[in-house]
Amino acid sequence: MTNNCIFCSIARKEKEVPFFQIYETNNFIAFLDIYPLSEGHTICIPKSHYPDVWSVPNIDEFMRFCKTVANKFQSVTGNRTVHSYILGTTVPHAAIHIVPNINIFNQYSFAYAQHKLIEQFKRKSIMDIGAQIRDRYKVA
Numbered sequence: 001m002t003n004n005c006i007f008c009s010i011a012r013k014e015k016e017v018p019f020f021q022i023y024e025t026n027n028f029i030a031f032l033d034i035y036p037l038s039e040g041h042t043i044c045i046p047k048s049h050y051p052d053v054w055s056v057p058n059i060d061e062f063m064r065f066c067k068t069v070a071n072k073f074q075s076v077t078g079n080r081t082v083h084s085y086i087l088g089t090t091v092p093h094a095a096i097h098i099v100p101n102i103n104i105f106n107q108y109s110f111a112y113a114q115h116k117l118i119e120q121f122k123r124k125s126i127m128d129i130g131a132q133i134r135d136r137y138k139v140a
């Protein structure tokens with residue numbers, strides 16, 4: 001099956017889409033992000049197409065794969081700080097970002113983006129939404 005998803009092209013290792021592979025198993029692949037937030041910023045994806053992480057049926061295997069990648073960075077760099085992000089805002093294919101040694105706080109960082117979002121939203125409305133979720137799924 002073919003589609004226009006760039007991550008599916010990477011998973012199929014199509015020659016038109018160059019990428020730098022970090023690690024791979026039968027079901028998952030990890031490669032360097034071409035717009036890195038830090039040295040070693042890596043994207044982990046399932047080889048099958050799912051629109052988001054929460055649609056991946058073997059999500060436990062996916063998380064173990066990401067843990068392996070993060071642990072490899074910790075082993076190689078000696079740095080225990082490896083951040084991870086689940087976004088899905090640029091490519092509609094399940095992906096988890098592994099970002100080792102993030103030490104920037106500029107307009108390109110997620111932290112800055114989050115900071116700006118907090119400025120935009122009213123804290124009360126955020127807490128209202130949180131309370132609705134908490135109350136709806138409250139354990140009896």
Ligand SMILES: [Zn+2]
Nearest residue numbers: 005008049093
């Ligand atoms: Zn895809």
